[in-house]
Amino acid sequence: MKIFNVEGKKGEKTFGYIDMFEYPHGTTEKLPICIIEGFEEGPAFLLTGNIHGDELHGLVTLQEIIQEIDPSKVKGTVIIIPSLNPAGLLVLKRSPFYTRADPNRLWPDPKPKKEPKLKYVDHYDENLDSDKHPNIQEIFYTKFAQILPEVDYFIDLHCHAIRSLPFSYLDRVYYDEKKEGEKEKSEELYQKTRDLVEAYGLTLVLEGPPKHYFDEKLQRSTTGSFVNKFRKPGFTVELGATGFVDIDIVKIAKKGVWNVLKHTGMIEGEPIKIDTIPVLNDTLWREIIIRSSSSGYFIPLVKCGEMIDKGSPLFEIRDIFGNIKETIIAVERGTILGMWDDIRCYPNSELAVYLIENTIDVVLPWEYEKKDEEDKKNKKD
Numbered sequence: 001m002k003i004f005n006v007e008g009k010k011g012e013k014t015f016g017y018i019d020m021f022e023y024p025h026g027t028t029e030k031l032p033i034c035i036i037e038g039f040e041e042g043p044a045f046l047l048t049g050n051i052h053g054d055e056l057h058g059l060v061t062l063q064e065i066i067q068e069i070d071p072s073k074v075k076g077t078v079i080i081i082p083s084l085n086p087a088g089l090l091v092l093k094r095s096p097f098y099t100r101a102d103p104n105r106l107w108p109d110p111k112p113k114k115e116p117k118l119k120y121v122d123h124y125d126e127n128l129d130s131d132k133h134p135n136i137q138e139i140f141y142t143k144f145a146q147i148l149p150e151v152d153y154f155i156d157l158h159c160h161a162i163r164s165l166p167f168s169y170l171d172r173v174y175y176d177e178k179k180e181g182e183k184e185k186s187e188e189l190y191q192k193t194r195d196l197v198e199a200y201g202l203t204l205v206l207e208g209p210p211k212h213y214f215d216e217k218l219q220r221s222t223t224g225s226f227v228n229k230f231r232k233p234g235f236t237v238e239l240g241a242t243g244f245v246d247i248d249i250v251k252i253a254k255k256g257v258w259n260v261l262k263h264t265g266m267i268e269g270e271p272i273k274i275d276t277i278p279v280l281n282d283t284l285w286r287e288i289i290i291r292s293s294s295s296g297y298f299i300p301l302v303k304c305g306e307m308i309d310k311g312s313p314l315f316e317i318r319d320i321f322g323n324i325k326e327t328i329i330a331v332e333r334g335t336i337l338g339m340w341d342d343i344r345c346y347p348n349s350e351l352a353v354y355l356i357e358n359t360i361d362v363v364l365p366w367e368y369e370k371k372d373e374e375d376k377k378n379k380k381d
């Protein structure tokens with residue numbers, strides 16, 4: 001398999017770099033890539049990490065997979081990019097130093113757009129529109145995405161928070177209502193993707209319903225774009241803390257990678273259950289945010305991944321002397337997915353992410369929001 005200038009060879013691990021762009025001082029930024037090609041034909045599996053430069057568990061997991069994988073035992077091709085954001089890694093920051101945009105919101109947008117009909121058209125409309133002038137990171141990811149039609153599976157490894165349960169994010173699948181058979185095809189894609197997430201072996205968390213998802217431009221994340229634009233199974237894994245490496249998390253992440261390679265038949269063997277951390281898949285989860293309503297210091301009363309009944313206490317907000325100002329209780333049965341590494345809070349501060357049961361469709365037409373508004377309007381009329 002040839003990816004830009006780097007050509008894999010059957011039965012070998014090939015290491016190389018893809019040119020990204022030119023720095024002002026004239027040198028070229030390059031993306032590291034390893035192509036592991038088996039002798040036998042099979043699927044192409046893309047594994048990436050560190051698109052957020054301070055998220056290190058994916059990087060280290062993929063380094064170890066590269067070292068341990070035996071190309072002669074692979075059916076198909078495994079493409080590994082340990083860092084999708086080498087400049088962010090240099091400065092250990094979420095975004096690269098040359099642009100502040102979130103690199104995980106710059107991938108090809110699958111959402112159909114309606115151009116507004118304007119009464120007044122200005123010669124400089126396009127000149128003034130920042131969306132028509134992508135930054136160098138977006139230009140490169142758009143170029144890189146040219147390989148995605150050749151890729152069958154895609155997993156992007158991230159980190160979430162210092163006190164968070166490792167888990168996988170699964171995107172809802174959106175489809176064009178006007179095209180016949182699209183709903184059924186999307187349901188099939190959703191199920192195939194869900195099977196892959198389950199094979200990986202961590203807690204499955206659905207990405208938010210449409211409003212939040214599109215507000216956050218998550219359809220332009222690596223795997224949001226892959227699932228919804230390229231219509232193939234992909235998902236994001238969230239591996240605990242940023243900024244340092246916990247070898248136990250790397251072990252879990254690596255087990256997951258071997259599991260999906262086995263699940264797709266690309267290497268021999270059966271997936272092995274992850275049992276060193278809680279894996280909570282008795283319910284299909286989605287996340288909500290826990291906020292404080294007063295200023296003070298927030299102290300958790302439970303651990304991430306511990307099942308909590310509706311009405312049970314989750315956090316205490318204390319004043320400087322330790323008096324309890326507020327007790328935050330669980331609005332539904334669920335668990336804390338991750339809590340932020342802080343103690344200070346103000347009214348409306350975000351303290352943690354909490355999992356509740358998903359009740360919103362997982363396969364939705366693109367027009368969902370608009371239709372929903374129209375339905376509400378019709379009811380009123």
Ligand SMILES: [Zn+2]
Pocket residue numbers: 051052055104158159
């Ligand atoms: Zn991330």
